[in-house]
């Protein structure tokens with residue numbers, strides 16, 4: 306029979322020896338993950354984030370809500386400058402509720418997933434009109450508001466109100482899948498992972514630190530229990546982690562093979578007037594990039610035909626026929642469900658040119674503040690039409 310190394314002995318071994326020893330063990334016993342251990346680690350290592358209350362302070366529900374909506378599908382590093390600008394422009398739920406949707410979309414421009422901004426605006430109106438300007442406390446009530454799904458409802462309930470709720474996102478799924486070596490693959494494993502995550506809140510005692518527990522789990526997933534090369538030796542739960550004990554954390558969570566969306570292609574037409582103004586239009590209110598500003602273009606389809614796409618090129622009444630020139634290469638962009646390639650055509654018009662029906666000329670000085678999504682900023686950069694735009698807005702990384 307192989308000898309098992311005790312936890313104390315293992316702690317003294319070098320990093321390279323630990324995985325080998327753990328792999329040799331058949332079913333190493335582990336402790337239960339205790340909330341207290343994670344909270345003690347969080348008290349020492351919590352990340353400082355602009356929306357996060359400092360120790361001893363109460364979280365501001367508006368800031369928690371705004372940050373959680375912005376953080377959906379978006380990294381902390383990307384969100385921070387948007388969050389700060391948005392908060393300066395709309396400092397509370399009342400100012401957001403009375404603002405025109407176009408202003409909200411313009412403040413969101415570049416952050417992507419624009420239905421979040423439309424829902425945020427609709428939600429602010431509902432909070433003011435039906436909840437007296439206060440976000441409700443419970444997960445169930447929060448989940449009835451526009452744009453607030455189960456994860457966001459749990460995050461707001463826990464962080465803003467210390468309700469007993471555990472928000473489970475990809476980071477928390479990863480932590481739990483490793484703690485328990487969950488062999489079922491995602492997405493089928495989601496209900497099980499959620500249940501196991503709820504169990505982590507069961508032994509939170511004393512002064513109900515459910516908000517801190519939620520944020521501690523987020524921080525653990527983001528800083529130590531990373532997708533690649535997790536820093537297990539620094540983890541407060543390493544003695545309770547089955548994947549660490551077996552030396553294979555990076556094998557979890559297991560995932561079913563992903564199906565990629567089919568490539569769609571289309572054309573974008575950049576018409577620049579002599580004074581630098583660019584011809585634009587607004588997209589339909591609903592659907593992908595709903596309500597956002599775009600240059601005219603063709604449909605985006607798998608069976609793109611360039612000649613047919615040219616029939617969508619705008620023309621100007623009372624002006625000579627526009628001389629459209631196709632630029633070499635394409636603009637590439639990846640949406641959640643499909644990648645897109647746009648062929649870009651450019652033309653110029655006299656300073657007297659008037660926009661055709663459904664379009665308008667956007668002065669060059671207003672490009673930076675317009676509700677142009679990242680895709681359209683890429684198109685304008687590709688066409689060389691961003692000369693007057695400040696670097697912060699023209700940056701597409």
Ligand code: SF4
Nearest residue numbers: 530537540543546554
């Ligand atoms: S020990 Fe490693 S794998 Fe396990 S929870 Fe901690 S960081 Fe993640």
